[in-house]
Amino acid sequence: MGKNINIPTDGIQCIGAYVAEPSDKPKGGIVVIQEIFGVNAHVRSVADRFAAAGYTAIAPAFFDHLETGLELDYTDEGMRQGRQWVTELGLDRAVKDVAGAAEAIASAGKIGTVGYCWGGTVALLCAIRLSLPSVSYYGARNVPFLDEKAKAPVMFHFGEEDSSIPPQMVAKHREMLPQMDVHTYASAGHAFNRDIDPNHYHEASAKLAWQRTLAFFDTYLGNT
Numbered sequence: 001m002g003k004n005i006n007i008p009t010d011g012i013q014c015i016g017a018y019v020a021e022p023s024d025k026p027k028g029g030i031v032v033i034q035e036i037f038g039v040n041a042h043v044r045s046v047a048d049r050f051a052a053a054g055y056t057a058i059a060p061a062f063f064d065h066l067e068t069g070l071e072l073d074y075t076d077e078g079m080r081q082g083r084q085w086v087t088e089l090g091l092d093r094a095v096k097d098v099a100g101a102a103e104a105i106a107s108a109g110k111i112g113t114v115g116y117c118w119g120g121t122v123a124l125l126c127a128i129r130l131s132l133p134s135v136s137y138y139g140a141r142n143v144p145f146l147d148e149k150a151k152a153p154v155m156f157h158f159g160e161e162d163s164s165i166p167p168q169m170v171a172k173h174r175e176m177l178p179q180m181d182v183h184t185y186a187s188a189g190h191a192f193n194r195d196i197d198p199n200h201y202h203e204a205s206a207k208l209a210w211q212r213t214l215a216f217f218d219t220y221l222g223n224t
Contacts, residue, residue, distance in 0.1 A: 002048055007060065009100035015064035017101055018044050020051035028221030029108035031101045031126070032059040033094070033119030035191070036082030038071040039063075042196050046114075053214055055221070056108035060101040062094050074197050086118050091141075094122045095129055102132065110221040112152075114213060115139065117191060120156075127152040133220035135213045138190055140164045146176035155181045155216045157209045159188030159202065183212060 002020035009015055018039050032047045034040075039061045047057035063070040063085055070085070072078035086094075102111040112133040115123030120139025127134040131151040136142065138158055154177065158170050173182045185192060185205035192202040193209060 002044060002051070002057075005104070007058075007100050007104045009060075009097045013065065015097060015100075016061040016068070017104065018047055018059045018061070019105065020044075020047040020057045022051050022054045022056065024054065026056040026108040027054040028217065029056045029058070029102065029105040029111040030217065030221070031098050031105075031111065031113040031132075032057050033098065033113055033115030033122045033126075034059060034062065035117040035119055035194075036072070036086050037074065037078060038082075040071040042194055045196075046116075046193075049210075050114075055217065056105045058101045058105050060097045062089055062097050065089060065093065074194075074199075082118075091122060091125060095125050098122065098126050098132075099130055102130070112217055112221050116193060121145070124150070124154060127154045133216070135216055137193055137209070138162055138165060140169075140190075143169055143172055146172060150177065150180070153180065153216070153220055155212065156183065157193075157212075158182070158184045159190060159192045159205065160184050160186050161189040164190050181212075181216075183209065185209065 006014040034043045039059045047059045050057035113123045113126045114135040116137045120136040121141035123134040123136045126132045127150045128148045133152045135155045188202040188205035191200035193206045195201045
């Protein structure tokens with residue numbers, strides 16, 4: 001369903017991106033923001049699902065700034081490498097890349113973002129700095145930015161069994177952003193949406209979060 005393209009991100013350097021388009025006129029566009037493992041098969045499948053739901057979806061390959069085509073495994077070594085890469089890349093660079101990706105699919109209409117793990121925090125920053133309606137899945141780095149004013153709606157998803165995001169961190173979201181939807185999922189841990197990883201996937205939670213996410217985008221992006 002999708003294809004690989006190159007997008008300019010700062011007027012100087014281009015990075016790759018995976019784009020999936022709907023069969024009919026798009027409802028809008030969604031920038032899919034990766035975890036720390038790169039634009040891998042799972043991220044591409046997420047983009048494909050949004051396209052099947054009627055949106056043009058684009059997943060920018062942030063790591064191309066550092067190494068072209070990098071995809072990491074869901075292993076301890078993959079996590080170590082991924083954490084190193086996102087630290088070197090930085091959140092500010094990622095937000096600029098999202099802006100470039102949004103511009104690349106501007107013809108789709110209104111644009112939003114959805115991000116997972118590290119990408120969940122990037123998605124929050126896109127609502128703050130780019131005014132893009134955003135859905136943040138289990139963003140463990142969110143808390144330092146909760147006192148910044150979001151200029152667009154944000155929806156948050158957290159697993160109640162996520163050891164990296166304890167209940168007090170989730171409560172901080174509700175305290176600092178009472179106008180935003182904060183959903184938690186019993187029996188779900190971190191990365192509960194990652195359906196190709198049986199160690200983390202929680203089907204019931206992922207399906208409910210997907211329904212809520214689509215309803216969010218239909219509300220804030222849907223072209224009528």
